[in-house]
Amino acid sequence: MTLLRFAFIALPASFLITSCGAYLNQPYAKQVARTGETSSTNKNLKNLPKPLEPIVAGIYNFRDQTGQYKNVDVGSSFSTAVPQGGTTILAKALEDSGWFTIVERENLGNLLNERNIINTTREQFRQAxxxxxxxxxxxxxxxxLLEGGITSYDSNIITGGTGARYFGVGGSTQYREDRLTVYLRAVSTTNGKVLKTVYVSKTILSQAVSANLFRYVNFQRLLEVETGFTSNEPVQLALKEAIEKAVESLIIEGIAADLWKSKEEKSIDDQLVTQYNKxxxxxxxxxxxxxxQFNRTQKNEVSASSGVNVLFGDYKQKKAGYSFRLSYARELSKIFSGEINFNAFELVTGKSFKNHAFSLDLNLRANLLPNDKISPYVYLGPGMIGTNTLFESNSEKDNPIFWKMQYGLGLNYNISxxxxxxGFAEHNLSFTDKLDNLKLGKRNDYYFNFGLGLKYYF
Structure with missing residues (x-):
């Protein structure tokens, strides 16, 4: 009972531990103003090699093109989902990179008015x-010119949570993920040609974790304990990171296209471009x-696996025996593959029955997510079983052969x-009631195979 209670609490507690940075730094007092937070993307931007000559760039408007308002549960909100200072954030990212000389274009009217005032004043002094x-x-x-903008803000692209409660003790966690997209392009002022366009997306995570206890500890004595927190990733920081990544991509892709160069040797630039392309x-x-995703070109695969076999026959007692498998598969299409398996396994049941067996299976396999790193699959096909009885049986030959049909499901994880x-789980339906050398009732014997293995594509 204690173990079950621990399991119910451990699940939400694990989320609490992974987010303990927020939980252990709760604000109990006012904080003074501070400089803005940096990110790994900003550090990468500052660590780029310096340009051979800074690029003079102008930004008229890097605006919010989404038209999105904040998503609220009740009522409506007139606050925009995305910060409206995209031009300012982009100018800061360009400055941090050290690759650009930025000229003021967003408020060009203010600049021209001020220059007119200065020229008028100086002209009056000259006349005097x-x-x-x-x-x-x-x-x-x-x-x-650097153009583009924030092209999309998608709310709740994935939501979920989990929780458990047992005798007044419980916890829960919820999460939600949003996503914003940024496009940035460089346009030549000489001929208006679009030199490069880059596209960057960034997810925004929100979490809520809670744990509580509601328990009568004594007669008319009720104990209530509750804790938790909600953590929302700031949209401004997500936008800042996306724009910084876009600037970094624009610089490196410009180097690759010979639009500009760094002060370093060509080998340094080539190494930077190679790392970026990878x-x-x-x-x-x-x-x-x-x-x-894996864009695999290999059509063939071989695999080896081991696991356990569980026989369901006429004996009441069930035991697990060993199981080994060698397989070869050939891709027939992006979804379907043909597969042949050789299995060696042990049939064990009752107190005295033990039999070594082998089977040869021919399967049609459907890969449900063929290009994914984690891909489930299902399969079905006919097969035959050969057994070698370890004790004498008057009703069976020494090496009987039986037909069967098998189906199963598995999960594939691509390392490279x-x-x-x-891993897989398989149900084998035999067309005989004699796998355990005992024929009782009307139901045929059947067995399950469970295994883990390694495969090689070629």
């Missing part, structure tokens, strides 16, 4: 005889909900494009 006054130098023009390939192979591990 002050020969030291000179006209303002011309404005710096941009070599490229990471980009990995990220592009990952779908929504972090579903990592060449290797994977898997």
């Amino acid at each position: 005889g002050d020969k030291t006054q000179s006209a303002l130098p011309p404005l710096l023009f941009a070599g490229i 990471l980009k390939e990995q990220e592009e192979s990952t779908l929504l909900y972090n579903r990592e 494009n060449s290797w994977g591990v898997f």
Whole structure:
């Protein structure tokens, strides 16, 4: 009973532990103003090699194009879901990179008005005889314009939770994930050509964890204990990280396309581009909900596995025996594969029955998520069993052969494009009641196989 209670509490408690950074740093007092938080993306941006020559860039408006308002449970909200200061965040990311000289374009009217005031004032001083006054130098023009914006904000792309309660003791956790998308492009001011366009997305996580105790500890004595927290990832920090990642991508892809160069040797630039392309390939192979994809070209696979066999025959007592399997499979299409298995296993039941057996199976397998790193599958097919009885039987030959049919399901985990591990559970329906050398009743014998294994693709 104590073990069951512990299991019910351990599940929500595990979420509490993983988020203990928020739980153990609860605000009990006012905090003074501080400089903004940094991220690993910002550090990567600052660690880029310096440019051969800074790029003069102008940003007129990097705006929110989503039209989204905050998602509230009750009523409506006129607050936007995304911060409206995208241009300011982008300008800061460009400055942190060290690759750009930024010219003011968002409030160009204010700048021009102020320059007109200065020129007018200096002209008045010159007319009054002050020969030291000179006209303002011309404005710096941009070599490229940075355009784009926040193109989407998707709320509740995935929600869920878990909880348990046992005799007044329980806990629960809930989560929700939103997602924003940023596009950034560089446009040449010479001919208007779009030089590069990059696309970055960022998820925003919200969590709620609670644990409580409601218990009568004595007559008319009720104990209530409750704790928990809610953690919401700030949208501004998520937007900042997405824009910084977009700037980093734009710089590196520009180096790869020979649009600009760094001060370092070409080998350093090539190494930077290679690392970026490798990471980009990995990220592009990952779908929504972090579903990592494998673009496998191999059509064949061999595998080996071991596990247990459980026979359901005419004996009441059930025991587990060993099971080994060697398999070969050939891909027929993206979903279906043909598979042949050789199994060696032990049939054990009752107090005295033990029999070694082998089977040969031919299956049609359906891979439900063929390109995913974690892929479930189901299979079905005919087979035959051969047994070798360890004690004399007047009713059976020494090596009887029986026909059967098997079906099962499994879960495959791809370690790489060449290797994977898997687990399976299989139900074998034999067309005989003599697997345990005992024929009673009308039902045929059947058995289950459970196993874990390793496979190789070639």
